[in-house]
Amino acid sequence: MGINSVYKLSGQANEKRDLYLSYLSAHPNDKPVIKAWNKLKSNRSDQKILHSFLSRPDNYLVSAIVSTYQSEAFIRECLDNIEEQSIADQIEIMIVDAASPEGEGQIIRDSYGQFTNISYLRTKGRISVYAAWNLAIKASTGKYCISISTNDQLRQNACELLADYLEKNPDCMLVYGDTYLTREPHETFDNNSHFAKYEWPDCSFDYLLYHCSIGPHPMWRKAVHKAIGYFDERYLAVGDQEFWLRMGERYNLHHLKEFTGLQWITEDSVSSQGNTPVLEALKIHAYYRYRYNKKNG
Numbered sequence: 001m002g003i004n005s006v007y008k009l010s011g012q013a014n015e016k017r018d019l020y021l022s023y024l025s026a027h028p029n030d031k032p033v034i035k036a037w038n039k040l041k042s043n044r045s046d047q048k049i050l051h052s053f054l055s056r057p058d059n060y061l062v063s064a065i066v067s068t069y070q071s072e073a074f075i076r077e078c079l080d081n082i083e084e085q086s087i088a089d090q091i092e093i094m095i096v097d098a099a100s101p102e103g104e105g106q107i108i109r110d111s112y113g114q115f116t117n118i119s120y121l122r123t124k125g126r127i128s129v130y131a132a133w134n135l136a137i138k139a140s141t142g143k144y145c146i147s148i149s150t151n152d153q154l155r156q157n158a159c160e161l162l163a164d165y166l167e168k169n170p171d172c173m174l175v176y177g178d179t180y181l182t183r184e185p186h187e188t189f190d191n192n193s194h195f196a197k198y199e200w201p202d203c204s205f206d207y208l209l210y211h212c213s214i215g216p217h218p219m220w221r222k223a224v225h226k227a228i229g230y231f232d233e234r235y236l237a238v239g240d241q242e243f244w245l246r247m248g249e250r251y252n253l254h255h256l257k258e259f260t261g262l263q264w265i266t267e268d269s270v271s272s273q274g275n276t277p278v279l280e281a282l283k284i285h286a287y288y289r290y291r292y293n294k295k296n297g
Contacts, residue, residue, distance in 0.1 A: 059143065061142060061143055062087070062092070063091075064148050065136045066078065066093060066094065067095075067147075067150075068095060068097050068098065069097075069099075071102070071150040072104050075104045076107055076111060078152075079108070082148065084156060085154065086156055086160045087163065091159060092117045092118075092119065093117055094140050095121065096121050096127075097120065097123065098126050098127045098129075098132050129239075130235060130240075133147060134231055137222065140222065144163055145220055146162065148217065151185060152262060152264060153187065153192075153262040154189060155259065156190075158189075158261060161258055162177065172252045172254045173251035173253060174221070174247060175218065175254045175256050176215035176217065176254075177217065178199045178200055178215065178257065178259045178260065179198040180192060180194035180196075180198075180261070180263070181196045181197065181198065181262075182264055183264075183265055187264075189261065189262045192262055197259070198215065200213050203253045205248045205253075208245060208248050209288055209292060212241045214240075214241075214244045214253070216261060217260055217261035224251065229246075236280070238277050238284065
């Protein structure tokens with residue numbers, strides 16, 4: 001993602017500052033951008049942040065993709081959860097703030113300025129979760145990507161378990177674990193009142209054509225985007241299901257029989273509101289069943 005496209009997302013000085021810093025976190029030696037960023041009269045703290053970028057690794061093992069909108073109550077525990085992962089030193093956190101009316105950005109600046117593995121982008125207007133994911137993925141440097149909802153929690157070594165499987169199985173493009181389900185917000189993986197467990201079936205494309213069986217916290221190889229593209233931004237609620245099917249058509253996906261995450265179940269989530277999730281899922285699954293049947297006679 002070029003800096004020009006990033007710059008156009010914002011018209012406010014503070015937002016420009018954050019966007020430039022996010023871009024420079026992945027491209028610290030881009031001299032024209034450094035020059036433009038300096039015109040914003042960055043403060044001494046920002047200079048220290050930029051200096052720290054120069055000593056960052058060229059690539060992280062994992063890019064944690066976080067989209068935030070009206071998530072002020074959850075953003076701190078979400079980021080703490082990622083920073084407490086067993087391989088936190090190998091994880092970068094790519095946050096896209098979809099013009100939230102709440103104060104996530106201030107929390108991130110005030111509480112996480114010392115963490116040089118965090119990149120924060122705020123868009124000028126509200127965008128969909130899949131558009132936000134695509135922005136974050138394109139700016140990321142990790143070998144693997146994992147999408148994390150602000151109100152979910154990962155097991156402390158979840159990223160390590162998932163990345164380790166991908167490292168040891170180069171023929172696998174995506175891996176996911178089992179999931180605890182809770183109706184109570186602000187719980188942790190180790191201390192929760194889960195009412196159910198998703199112990200997913202072994203991954204099968206035939207089964208995936210009829211049922212969404214990919215857990216809510218999968219990890220996949222970033223390289224797959226060069227082959228099959230990014231998340232389809234036309235979908236508002238279940239575009240991830242479309243992407244998993246697009247991936248499953250061509251590549252191996254794997255279910256790891258380990259509980260790796262806690263998902264908060266709420267009627268307020270985008271994937272639970274109105275008829276949109278059901279209608280999108282029906283359209284997506286019908287399309288991929290048609291493709292499958294046409295190919296296989």
